Amino acid sequence: MKHKLFHLAHSRAGDKGDTSILSLIAYRPEDYPRLCAQVSAQAVKALLAGLVQGEVRRFELPDLEALLFVCEHALATGVTTSLRLDAHGKSLSSALLEMEIEMDRDIDTRIPTHAHAHTPTQGS
Template identity: 60%
Template sequence: MKLRELAHSRTGNRGDTSNISLIAFDAGDYPLLRDQVTAARVKAHFGDIVAGEVIRYELETIGALDFVLHRALGGGVTRSLALDAHGKSLSSALLDLEIEADKD
């Protein structure tokens, strides 16, 4: 199943770094997200878009994960030729990540 069935996302940026928060709709799904959506999986999911390190922070009390993607915006808003220099569409792209879960 795609992440978008269990969570929503918000994105921010600073320079060439994008920050993506993944927030479970239901707190009961947080452990599934925590176990399957690792920094390594997020980096692999974005492929060449993220040239730097991906760091994951766990925010269990609010059922969220926060990912910091370094060197993800083509040099930053004022330097990038990317159509989405702010990286707002990265949150939608993350929600396309497939995870293993029961449909129940």
């Protein structure tokens, strides 16, 4: 079954010039390998076709259970000169979370983020 990335991970978009930087952070540690397997740089480039004109590079951050996508020529010449309504590309994080991910289990679409986030297990 397929689920939107929205239910597995969260994201924040940042910008530097004409480059958009999208984080993708697993809510649950066990989903991180799935993100690594399915959310490739090519998959993100295909998803954001028409918005991102340049190369997409992916960084893996296993200690944070996170991926980082650096998308070049993504902001229609850049924040200070773009004619787009969202010149920073702040909303591109939401476009990324629209990606559909193949899952072998159903997931609770209401995610207990805070409970997870306050469990003092990681990195200790």
